[in-house]
Amino acid sequence: MSTKIAVFGATGGVCLAAVKLLLAEKKYKVSVLVRSKEKFENLYFGDAIADDKREFDKNLEIFVGDVYDEDDTNLKNVIRGSKMILSGLGALPKISFSLFPSRWFQFSQPHICEETGKIILKAVESLPVEERPSRIIGISTSGLDHDVPFLLDSFYKAFLHVPHQDKAELEELLTNQTLIPEVILVRGTLYTTGPTTRKYHATEGKKLGYTISRNDVGHFIFTQCIEGDEWVGKKPLVTY
Numbered sequence: 001m002s003t004k005i006a007v008f009g010a011t012g013g014v015c016l017a018a019v020k021l022l023l024a025e026k027k028y029k030v031s032v033l034v035r036s037k038e039k040f041e042n043l044y045f046g047d048a049i050a051d052d053k054r055e056f057d058k059n060l061e062i063f064v065g066d067v068y069d070e071d072d073t074n075l076k077n078v079i080r081g082s083k084m085i086l087s088g089l090g091a092l093p094k095i096s097f098s099l100f101p102s103r104w105f106q107f108s109q110p111h112i113c114e115e116t117g118k119i120i121l122k123a124v125e126s127l128p129v130e131e132r133p134s135r136i137i138g139i140s141t142s143g144l145d146h147d148v149p150f151l152l153d154s155f156y157k158a159f160l161h162v163p164h165q166d167k168a169e170l171e172e173l174l175t176n177q178t179l180i181p182e183v184i185l186v187r188g189t190l191y192t193t194g195p196t197t198r199k200y201h202a203t204e205g206k207k208l209g210y211t212i213s214r215n216d217v218g219h220f221i222f223t224q225c226i227e228g229d230e231w232v233g234k235k236p237l238v239t240y
């Protein structure tokens with residue numbers, strides 16, 4: 001039987017890349033919760049939609065819903081029976097050009113990672129023990145432990161304090177919970193839309209890289225966090 005992986009944030013670049021790699025492998029069943037099926041299909045199938053060459057993969061299960069929905073039936077369906085949860089939920093900042101640099105990045109959902117982390121854990125708790133996942137891979141960020149070069153650290157402190165506090169709270173939540181025994185917190189540097197190079201560093205120490213493509217973070221998650229066990233209980237920094 002295929003191993004089921006539950007994915008939240010599958011329309012984001014990192015999780016989408018991981019989903020594509022998982023489904024290409026043919027031994028996984030992937031279950032995603034997305035707010036727009038159309039958006040996910042456009043991203044997943046790309047040009048194949050226009051050419052009408054899309055092939056629905058029998059190993060892909062798409063549930064439509066918002067993690068915050070009061071009716072959490074679909075959220076539970078995504079998780080039920082999965083071996084692992086991958087969550088890359090997040091909210092992009094609104095960027096505005098103000099005379100005051102502190103107003104350049106505005107965050108309308110400052111606690112989204114912590115809040116959705118709690119919602120996911122509550123759903124896991126409601127499932128019978130045999131239907132619960134044994135691993136959760138949470139997408140966090142670099143910059144929480146002075147693990148990046150000085151310039152990037154300064155940029156983070158000046159502009160990204162709010163989402164970084166949220167990621168720190170997500171890390172604390174997942175690290176201290178006892179429902180899911182294996183936790184991996186993936187800390188990427190600044191994301192780019194570049195290709196999959198496979199030439200990145202993954203480490204628990206400080207690294208001099210500034211960026212990493214979403215595709216390479218997805219590749220790291222698939223090859224080393226889902227297929228491999230070496231990062232369980234760790235917070236790998238992924239960067240070029």
Ligand SMILES: NC(=O)c1ccc[n+]([C@@H]2O[C@H](COP(=O)([O-])OP(=O)(O)OC[C@H]3O[C@@H](n4cnc5c(N)ncnc54)[C@H](OP(=O)(O)O)[C@@H]3O)[C@@H](O)[C@H]2O)c1
Nearest residue numbers: 009010011012013014035066067088089090139141190191
């Ligand atoms: N940008 C960076 O440099 C950087 C660096 C390190 C870490 N990160 C973090 O890495 C993670 C992944 O980033 P990414 O760029 O791949 O993705 P992203 O563009 O931040 O996408 C976020 C995902 O979360 C989904 N989402 C948000 N709220 C939701 C809700 N209430 N219910 C269901 N889905 C919801 C979005 O769905 P919709 O498509 O429906 O909006 C989207 O799929 C994020 O947590 C991000 O903060 C980013």
